[in-house]
Amino acid sequence: MSGREWSSPEAGQVLKQYSVPDWPLLATYLISEASAQKSSRWCNYISALPRQPYSLLYWTRAELDRYLEASQIRQRAIERVTDVIGTYNDLRLRIFSKYPDIFPEEVFNMETFRWSFGILFSRLVRLPSMNGKVALVPWADMLNHSCEVETFLDYDKSSQGVVFTTDRAYQPGEQVFISYGKKSNGELLLSYGFVPKEGTNPSDLVELPLSLKKSDRCYKEKLEALKKHGLSASQCYPIQITGWPLELMAYAYLAVSPPSMSKQFDEIAAAASNKSTIKKDLRYPDIEEKALQFILDSCESSISKYSKFLQASGSMDLDVTSPKQLNRRVFLKQLAVDLCTSEQRILFRAEYILRRRLRDMRSGELRALRIFDGLRNIFK
Ligand SMILES: C[S@@+](CC[C@H](N)C(=O)[O-])C[C@H]1O[C@@H](n2cnc3c(N)ncnc32)[C@H](O)[C@@H]1O
Known part of the structure; x- marks a missing residue:
């Protein structure tokens, strides 16, 4: 992601200077573009994103303790929340606090980071043909998951875009699904906030x-x-x-x-x-x-x-x-x-x-x- 792609090029330059890794970089980018509103090239995309992604990041500690006490996913969710808080605090201490005009706290705070990480966990696509690079792919991230299909998104060199090929015939008007990967019901709840119908997930564990x-x-x-x-x-x-x-x-x-x-x-x-x-x-x-x-x-x-x-x-x-x-x-x-x-x-x-x-x-x-x-x- 080059500095030119940011509505605020200074923000892009600062993060590049600090060699911020992919996930926190994308999370900050998303917040930055969301705050730019109409002047962002992604305005239409961002306005279609959920205000509150359905991942476990949005469950309070009391809700995790109460409803997921029996499942090991509770611990995974606690670790994930801790990681997100840690990542935000690290960025705040190392970078944001040094450039308060570029990264004001009203915009770059724990709440907006919880949102952007929630969006990344529930919408990022891993592209095997690009050495597993992760990307947000507008339109492709409107597709829902089904455990019963073997259709994955990937980058296609010849068409220079992200494509997928369905593994079955669909009728006009029928919903087309992709696979978010071989994930258990717990992992799907953790990142995407839903649990497939009982007995339909062969990757469940x-x-x-x-x-x-x-x-x-x-x-x-x-x-x-x-x-x-x-x-x-x-x-x-x-x-x-x-x-x-x-x-x-x-x-x-x-x-x-x-x-x-x-x-x-x-x-x-x-x-x-x-x-x-x-x-x-x-x-x-x-x-x-x-x-x-x-x-x-x-x-x-x-x-x-x-x-x-x-x-x-x-x-x-x-x-x-x-x-x-x-x-x-x-x-x-x-x-x-x-x-x-x-x-x-x-x-x-x-x-x-x-x-x-x-x-x-x-x-x-x-x-x-x-x-x-x-x-x-x-x-x-
Ligand atoms: C990449 S988005 C897919 C598009 C989504 N419907 C949207 O535009 O917000 C992932 C989100 O879609 C929902 N989702 C995807 N597949 C689902 C399914 N099989 N059952 C229930 N919700 C699903 C979940 O809320 C998940 O966090």
Whole structure:
């Protein structure tokens, strides 16, 4: 973005001088152009943008705590809000405060940054053909997402524009969708403020938190091994309706492994790290049952958190003082119910698979024990 493209060229020059990265640069640009109103070349585009994008950036901390307590997306939203506040404060301290005439606080403040970041999170397009460069693409960002299409926006060199090709035939007047990428329902809520219909998103997943037990005799050694591979005593792993990653199983092996396996702690912790490039399907038959039980316990503890929220949501006091606030709270609560229902559904599936695997293992062991007892009786 060159200085000439700014309605306020001085603002563009200052940001260039400070080598501001893409996202904060675009966020500042958007605010600057919005404040230029009719004299901005993007006036029509900006006036069509939502005043309040629907992302989780616009949920208060109390709303996140209340409605998303069961989901790990709550933590992601808190981190995102913190990042946006941090980015704004950094720009304010390093740049805006030094050029108050170019960046007056009435225009460049936390509220306008929350808006511009909300717009970026819900409308930026990543262009694979331009090495993943991000861009706001007027018209293309009017397209809604569908989990059922495989149509992505990209830069096309021959036509020198952003294009997409539909993956199916559409009837005249029918709504055309694109894909915002293979994102879970939680990620779609986080950035775009909506949750797809239940069971329609093949990329959906739930983050399952796992933790080492504080009472573990090898807690210190295991934690050390985890830290060495960039992990901590509590880790989240994605579970999909189709299964879970090898890293999750490795973490479970580490959590249940006895002191006699201390020599393998490092190898297991490495396999639990998704940073390791060599994916290793570790197998420790002696502790497999314990590891599966550990995952099952974690699933059940998460499921009960979702159940508690979903049961309470029916009779939840929305604590409002105006009809406008009531509409907002009803809307947010419904989004949270939809998200929690979809995440809990994945956990129910994992619980079913784990219980069946454990039952098969245990009945196999029982059969082996019976055969062993039978043989012992014969020899008696
Ligand atoms: C890139 S814009 C898409 C165009 C949008 N309708 C608009 O012009 O504001 C992204 C926003 O559209 C909405 N959106 C996109 N796909 C949706 C869907 N499948 N269901 C509900 N809302 C959707 C969300 O509010 C999201 O933040």
